Amino acid sequence: MDNQVQVVEPAVSEIEHLRILIADDNDSDRLILQTIVRKEGHTVYTAKDGQEAIDIFREQSPDIVLLDALMPNVDGFEAARTIKQLAGDNLVPIIFLTSLRDATSLADCLAAGGLDFLSKPYNRIILQAKIKAFASMRRLHETVQKQRDEISLHNDRLIHEQEVAKQVFDNIAHPGCIDAPNIKYLLSPMAVFNGDLVLASRKPSGGMFVFLGDFTGHGLPAAIGAMPVSEIFYGMAQKGFSLQDILREINKKLKRILPVGVFCCASMVDLSFRKHSAEVWVGGIPDVLVYRSKTHQLENLRSSHLPLGVVDSDRFNTDSTIIQLEKGDRIMLWSDGIIEACNDEGEMFGEDRVREVILGTPDADNIFSNLETAVERHTGRDEQDDDYTMVEVTMVGEDEMGDYFGVGGKSYMAGGPKDWSMTYELRPLTLKEFNPLPLITHLLMEVPGLRPHSGKIYTILSELYSNALEHGVLDLHSELKASADGFARYYAERTQKLTALDEGCVRFHIDHHPVEDGGVLTIVVEDTGPGFDYQTKEENSHRTEGYSGRGIPLINTMCRSVRYLGKGNQVEVVFDWHVDV
Amino acid sequence: MSNPEDHLDIGALQDLKEIMEGEFETLVNTFISDSRNKVEELGHILQVRDADALRKVAHSLKGSSSNVCAFRLSEFARQLEMLGKEEKLDGAEQILESLREEFSRVSGILTNNL
Numbered sequence: 063m064d065n066q067v068q069v070v071e072p073a074v075s076e077i078e079h080l081r082i083l084i085a086d087d088n089d090s091d092r093l094i095l096q097t098i099v100r101k102e103g104h105t106v107y108t109a110k111d112g113q114e115a116i117d118i119f120r121e122q123s124p125d126i127v128l129l130d131a132l133m134p135n136v137d138g139f140e141a142a143r144t145i146k147q148l149a150g151d152n153l154v155p156i157i158f159l160t161s162l163r164d165a166t167s168l169a170d171c172l173a174a175g176g177l178d179f180l181s182k183p184y185n186r187i188i189l190q191a192k193i194k195a196f197a198s199m200r201r202l203h204e205t206v207q208k209q210r211d212e213i214s215l216h217n218d219r220l221i222h223e224q225e226v227a228k229q230v231f232d233n234i235a236h237p238g239c240i241d242a243p244n245i246k247y248l249l250s251p252m253a254v255f256n257g258d259l260v261l262a263s264r265k266p267s268g269g270m271f272v273f274l275g276d277f278t279g280h281g282l283p284a285a286i287g288a289m290p291v292s293e294i295f296y297g298m299a300q301k302g303f304s305l306q307d308i309l310r311e312i313n314k315k316l317k318r319i320l321p322v323g324v325f326c327c328a329s330m331v332d333l334s335f336r337k338h339s340a341e342v343w344v345g346g347i348p349d350v351l352v353y354r355s356k357t358h359q360l361e362n363l364r365s366s367h368l369p370l371g372v373v374d375s376d377r378f379n380t381d382s383t384i385i386q387l388e389k390g391d392r393i394m395l396w397s398d399g400i401i402e403a404c405n406d407e408g409e410m411f412g413e414d415r416v417r418e419v420i421l422g423t424p425d426a427d428n429i430f431s432n433l434e435t436a437v438e439r440h441t442g443r444d445e446q447d448d449d450y451t452m453v454e455v456t457m458v459g460e461d462e463m464g465d466y467f468g469v470g471g472k473s474y475m476a477g478g479p480k481d482w483s484m485t486y487e488l489r490p491l492t493l494k495e496f497n498p499l500p501l502i503t504h505l506l507m508e509v510p511g512l513r514p515h516s517g518k519i520y521t522i523l524s525e526l527y528s529n530a531l532e533h534g535v536l537d538l539h540s541e542l543k544a545s546a547d548g549f550a551r552y553y554a555e556r557t558q559k560l561t562a563l564d565e566g567c568v569r570f571h572i573d574h575h576p577v578e579d580g581g582v583l584t585i586v587v588e589d590t591g592p593g594f595d596y597q598t599k600e601e602n603s604h605r606t607e608g609y610s611g612r613g614i615p616l617i618n619t620m621c622r623s624v625r626y627l628g629k630g631n632q633v634e635v636v637f638d639w640h641v642d643v
Numbered sequence: 644m645s646n647p648e649d650h651l652d653i654g655a656l657q658d659l660k661e662i663m664e665g666e667f668e669t670l671v672n673t674f675i676s677d678s679r680n681k682v683e684e685l686g687h688i689l690q691v692r693d694a695d696a697l698r699k700v701a702h703s704l705k706g707s708s709s710n711v712c713a714f715r716l717s718e719f720a721r722q723l724e725m726l727g728k729e730e731k732l733d734g735a736e737q738i739l740e741s742l743r744e745e746f747s748r749v750s751g752i753l754t755n756n757l
Contacts, residue, residue, distance in 0.1 A: 161706040
């Protein structure tokens, strides 16, 4: 017997020191148990009844409780229940000391929170084994609890970080003009963490850019890519850059910062209310649909490009499709979320259903809401908890947008440069490679209150600049542009002359001074070209018909005055503006 | 009836003595005085015919006597506990008498074993 005991007994160093509460009303039993447990190297607290056991537990919070079932005052069952309550989340193994044998009594012990029994007469080896087993169970529970707490802490931190990230994101990726009257969109509030992105910006020329992006992946990695995209989008759109310029810049940035395998499927629309046309680029995203309101027909604009952030700048293709639109025509953009929204059987909503819903809607104004309803009905979820994103852009008249874009005019009046002038001279090396219009537009947009007029100003600047460069410095003749053939020849010659250019310059003299509720902007563009006989030309109502575009007559309608000066190599435009246009 | 082996598990008692070391004497004294009180209590309980009290005190005595290896004493206590549980107090007096005798034998053997 002695030998057996020694074999089972672990080395002293392996014994975990525990604090054990023994509650037994029987003095001799308690004495035996206490002696055995103490010899195992544990600290023992003793109690003579249930109430004492509870009191000691409260004071000492021991690791394991050995509890006699039948005790005076408060019995073992009740003490066990109270101790369980006091222990809360912590696991305190309670072992009942009992010579009860009937099933009901044993079940009562378990119901009261006991984990095991120890019957009398006590057996030292069994007691030892049980203490060991419950000590390790307790350790395991502590570990699990600690890990649970850590996980919950991590989770809290993650949620907090997402909230912060979302706030930062919302500040950068403000919705722009997404609430314009001709746009409808569906985007969940946390869409950024699904990798979905919708941006809309007014262009200085009066048009509108709309961008829908869908990043691969979820969570923060997807959201991170969205930030530079929106920053580039808004920054460049407001400065008058083209759809191609913006896409190229976004692609370049994403290619550089995103890891392989993370990219942005996207579609982008450049909508011109004046020309009633749209330029559309689609990369790696479901077909953009064009709805013709008159004929009630749908056209698909298929993705013909890789998503943004996949190929290097030199291989990136910005070829786009230009379509004519009538008032009431709609362009629909979406992420694959709608097409792939599944019902309980795993069946996708699919493009056929999209077409079905659109063509089955008699009043075009209801298309968007009908689509929304149909997808919800298909997935069986009425909450908008899916990550599908869609945008509908409607072609409207420029006058219909006027009110929306004009809103908040006065708020732009504070701060900023109001009274100034500048001269900006562009020499051959610059003329060859640099488009000064975004920079000058940007500078002018710093004038408080002027932004609502940026469309007109951009039109004026670009017309004057191209006249000065092409007809002045390069000495090209616009008569060439009168035929389709000549149009191509004109541009070939332009490229050729520009490449060879080694003298001449274009000078901008810009002057702004404020008046009550507005300002007067004077732009003089001067070139080193030969000039022309503007007296005759003016009678001729300018050489600006046909392929050469709107030209000076259009500018005339926008300004107080347009005057040629000198030998016809200077043109002066005086633009009056008021905040309440 | 005079052999100690008929009343106590001597081998197990020897183990207990080794475990308890210096505490063994305290244990024996505690057990004897504790049990003496209980035996007296049982006599009183039978007079007032309190079945529940009989069950409880006999249960306690059953446990503690088993712990000091007094298996015969524990058996008498168990019989009384059963009677208390079944609320059949007839014949309990006789068993208590046997238990008293057994307790006095056990006390003697334990004291001699110190």
